[in-house]
Amino acid sequence: MRVYFDSSCLIALYLPEPLSAAARGVVEQYGQPLLLNELQELEFKNSLRQKVSRGEITESELARSVRVFEDDCVRRKIQRKPVAWAEVYREAEHLSGRFATRQVCRSFDLLHVAIAVVSEVKRFVTFDADQAKLARAAGLKPVGSA
Numbered sequence: 001m002r003v004y005f006d007s008s009c010l011i012a013l014y015l016p017e018p019l020s021a022a023a024r025g026v027v028e029q030y031g032q033p034l035l036l037n038e039l040q041e042l043e044f045k046n047s048l049r050q051k052v053s054r055g056e057i058t059e060s061e062l063a064r065s066v067r068v069f070e071d072d073c074v075r076r077k078i079q080r081k082p083v084a085w086a087e088v089y090r091e092a093e094h095l096s097g098r099f100a101t102r103q104v105c106r107s108f109d110l111l112h113v114a115i116a117v118v119s120e121v122k123r124f125v126t127f128d129a130d131q132a133k134l135a136r137a138a139g140l141k142p143v144g145s146a
Contacts (some may be wrong), residue, residue, distance in 0.1 A: 003030045004116040006126035007043040008146060010034075014065040015048070016058065019127050026125050026144050029105075033079045039111055041080070044138070088114045099137050104130040113138050 005026075012023035027034065048065055051057045057065075070076045074092055091114035092107075099105050109131045116124050120143035123134040125143045 003123045003125060003143070004112065004119070004121045004140075005034055005036075005040070006112055006124070006131060007040055007127065008131075009125045010025055010040065010044045011047050012127065014044075014069055015051070015061070019129065022127070030123070030125075030143075032077050033110070034077065036073075036078050036082045037081055037115060039083070039108070043108060047095065061099045083115055084118065087118050087146040088130075091118050093137055099134060100124065103133055103137070105134055106130070109134055116140055117127055 006021075009023045009026060012019040013027065045066065048057070048062050050108070052059055052062050059101065063111040073080065078109050079142050088111060095110050095114055095117075096105055100110075109128070111133065112126075113124065116135065117140070122141055123143050124132070124140040127136065127144055135142045
């Protein structure tokens, strides 16, 4: 994995949002395919579904976004990559021990950053300022952060 894309970037790629142009720019800069793990996919799809529950998008917009996403997987614009979960959990616990008493470290953020660290990724794309701060503390270079 060269670049890790947080779900905040993935959502902006599949729905029109204020950060969509920035997300497309980052993808153009770092190229495709985007590598995707199980956690990213779960968080991406769940975030889309939550947008329906909050009335931000319709069921048909959800279906269209998931269909386009799945088409991108078939076309290999997105490649699913498995994760060594035991190693990721150890790294997430290590990061939590180092940083959670001094800054915001949500569990999913810890897992995303730990996956990037374990995968030896250097760049971490996120539009979440707290996650960008955690990524930077873990030795990654945040890209696209708010």
